Amino acid sequence: MLDRLTFPQPYLSLLLFIVWQFLMDGVSGASVVTGLILAWIIPLITHGFWPERPAFILAWKLPAYLAIVLLDILVASFSVAKLILSRRTPRSIFVSYPLELDHPLAITILAGTISLTPGTVSADVSDDHKLLLIHALDAETADEVIKSIRERYESRLKEMFK
Template sequence: MLARLGFPQPFLSLNLFLVWQLLSDGVSGGSVVMGLILAWMLPRLTNNFWPERPATVKGWLLPMYLLRVVWDIITASVVVARLVLSTRQPQPVFISYPLSLEHPLAITMLASTISLTPGTVSADVSDDNRILLIHALDAKDEQEVIDTIRKRYEQPLQEIFQ
């Protein structure tokens, strides 16, 4: 029904509306009207640029995932801070991580999560979307890093984007 009213992407429209309310210093009549116009117009203008959406998205699992990521960002920052302040030399390593996710959106989310959490930055993804190149700041064992990422992030994402 929403699609026929001119909202092909209801979630994006909702986000645009809310962000505009936050930007315009309190909710007022003007900001609601402008927010509605933006929520209607921007998804239509950008519709052709969006990649194909995954078949099913279990959106209600996302908040749990985000909470876990926020917690990991905090602990990861403490770990990095300790390493920066210690005199020990870090042992950096490039890891090729075999992806089992297939959808580009899910891979993007995994790559962003990896960049923000435990001493790892995702550097590149292979052309066929099968392998992710990860740079780990300080790792003794490559397999351990791969297992952690698979258990902690990839499997929940797999569940969300089936």
């Protein structure tokens, strides 16, 4: 009986509840009750679409990772703007990035991070999840791109998803 009353995805439930309160434009008794019901029902209904829970071992390192990503997005935005305004021809290359990550969520976060950073786009993941195809707008060599991503992002994700 108690198993049916638990939240199958507690973080999703919390997020749904908070978003619901913002959408209701104020907190009232009815919005809290409705938000709690939705925060319980929606993850319960969609439970079959969640094959496994994220395997964060060191989830407390996520805020530092997000801070680095936000800083890199800001710096890369200025770099791309400078490149465009300088009228210099960019040295764009495609890079086959060898992945050291094996967790699907970690690979997805890495690919998303690369795509969010201006000047780089993750284009494809190999079928065996060992290579990530990346397009860099302006880079000297593929090794430069690989070293940068490995040091800035992948090493931190490997710590979180041990």
